[in-house]
Amino acid sequence: MDNLRRRLHELGGKWADELQLVLWSDRTTPKTATGQTPFSLVFGVEAVIPSEVLVPTHRYECMTWELNSAEMIRNLNTIDEMRASAKIRMAAYKQSVSRSYNKNV
Template sequence: MKNLKRRLEEIGGNWADELIFVLWSDRTTLKVATGQTPFRLVYGAEAVIPSEVQVPTHRYANATEERNQVEMASSLDTIDEPRTSTQIRMATYKQTAAKSYNKNLRLRTLQVGDLVLRKVFLNTKNQSAGKFAYNWEGPYRIEGIVGNGAYKLETMDGEAVPRSWNIIHLKKYYVRGSRCRTQKFHL
């Protein structure tokens, strides 16, 4: 997509003429995640690029119609092996990307009875307050744990708050002078 966008921005109004070449180059370029070209994953063989036709290479110069048919049939019969290795490589690539993304992730957990503040959203924000409006509202008490990172809340009067709330929209609330643990969270 980056290639497509960059090339089409360079061309300007003649993007329709250039689109074919950009798509062809995308289909014949090795992808990092798969280690294969999309063309090879579909057809089981490497594509003949237009420059090979203009300046014939050994592969193109020695190609015949019959030989091409035999090689294509052979490639399609053995295409499962590259596809399987590509699936394994993609799984490894996804694990590496997830590990890199999650290395700085800090898990936060809340327990029933903890006091929290809830993030104020645009649809519930007091519009007349302008930029000085509160970003957090509450405090609320954790009534129950719904799932991994989702909590049911109740007001300080014991009234249930509708729907469950994800932890990314909650922040622990500490009361000064009480025996609560003091801990700082940077959100």
Template sequence: MSTHVYPQANGQTKSNNKIIVNNLKKRLDKKKGKWAEELLLFLWADRTTSKVATGQTPYSLVFGIEAVIPTEVVIMTTRYLLQDQENNNRILAEDLNTIDELRDLAKICIAAHQQRIAKA
């Protein structure tokens, strides 16, 4: 997605889309005609994977929390089993209170990453 408000993001968007398209092409060689199902998997993977530039996942920067992957619910991991509704609500409230700090840290990481790239 391009934006007129923040044109610097346009190059990053194209780069990110290129990664998704290249991964889809590799995967679709084996599964002809099933790109719609595969796209959802790639988008989920992309949004829940930490990025080098920010040190955070795009999902956490938007929602302030880490995503629980569907496998953790089906297999019932310890992380999932130890949660109760009251404790979960408290943690969510705390995470929402610190989301601006998380985003500020991501901005600092991006600036440091850009400086490293410029030096290289």
């Protein structure tokens, strides 16, 4: 939230134009607690960010419709496992933060 607030404050009155890009970058950035992006936890796949389309990366260049369809089916089959793994990682992260906080109290 601090990054979002800082970025939008820098823009002044033009914050509405930039809001979608800031939110998109937040949704496609892996979070420390889960190790996954919020987008991938909801949809089961990694998002292709606009810069990958403008300056094609290896991941974007090598993808065909057939490969994409097969990958989507595979991701739908493993999404529950990915979410369970993220839940376990969140619990471990929460314990780590709690230990660190309690050590300093």
